[in-house]
Amino acid sequence: MEDILRPIYQERASHDNTLGIIKIEKKHKAATLTDNFDVILLxxxxxxxKPIYIKHYQYEDKKAALHIVSEQQLKEWLLLGSNRKIVEWIYEGKILFDRNDYMEDLRNELKDFPFYGRKIKIGLEFAKLIKRYMDGKAFFETGQYLDAFNHIVHSLHHLGRLSIIENGYHPELTVWNQVKQIEPEIFKLYEELIKSEEPIEKRLELLFLASEFLIFSRTPVGAEHLLEVMETRDQWSMDEISNHLEIVHYGVDFSLLLEYLIEKDFIQVVEIETKGSGLFHRCYRIEK
Structure with missing residues (x-):
């Protein structure tokens, strides 16, 4: 099929705007990596x-997809971890065109996993973990065990991804294979939740107890990015910190993360008087 697709990418490779082109072929053991297409051209x-432009092609019994992605969109995906396939595409793909070693340099950067990029990723993953954990706990306390189960599974997934990033690796699509090698304790918790024959209420009760310690022990690392940003000023209003250039990426997970860090004495609430009697503005600063 490459002979059929060659004119498509060769014509585009001649454009000055094109930085690199890679080909990812379907492997039977991981067909979802290519969305069940035979070939992906990235x-x-x-x-x-538009940040993303996609075209689909059909040739006899084969199908291919062309994904044209802006450099800005690619950087956002890599920073936020919001497109997990993209890292594997860059790792696994065959480079067809590489302007000034752009793709090769990108691969090397991903392998090195710069510490600064890792720190932001850890913060974002930790925020997702806290959101899922707190929501799951709230459902558990009101007896909604199936909803609690759903959230705690997701929270363990984020805990696993967090441990992978901490160890300097990018989470893959098959994240539990990585967790089993890197953090067997988390993998064991996940297995106990899924495979145990205990009633769901009992499984959840035990898991919340175990997770509480694991999450708290990771709080200094998970909150490091946010706390470093907050150290740059004496105090912040919610609007100021949530709209900070880097913190804005935390999105809807940020509010619960902030409350969790207040509860655990990492962040302090500052009350500022308003014109209303007994009413205060609520601001935040690093616990001193």
């Missing part, structure tokens, strides 16, 4: 009107 461009 093209990175400096800029385009």
């Amino acid at each position: 093209m990175i461009v400096k800029e385009q009107t």
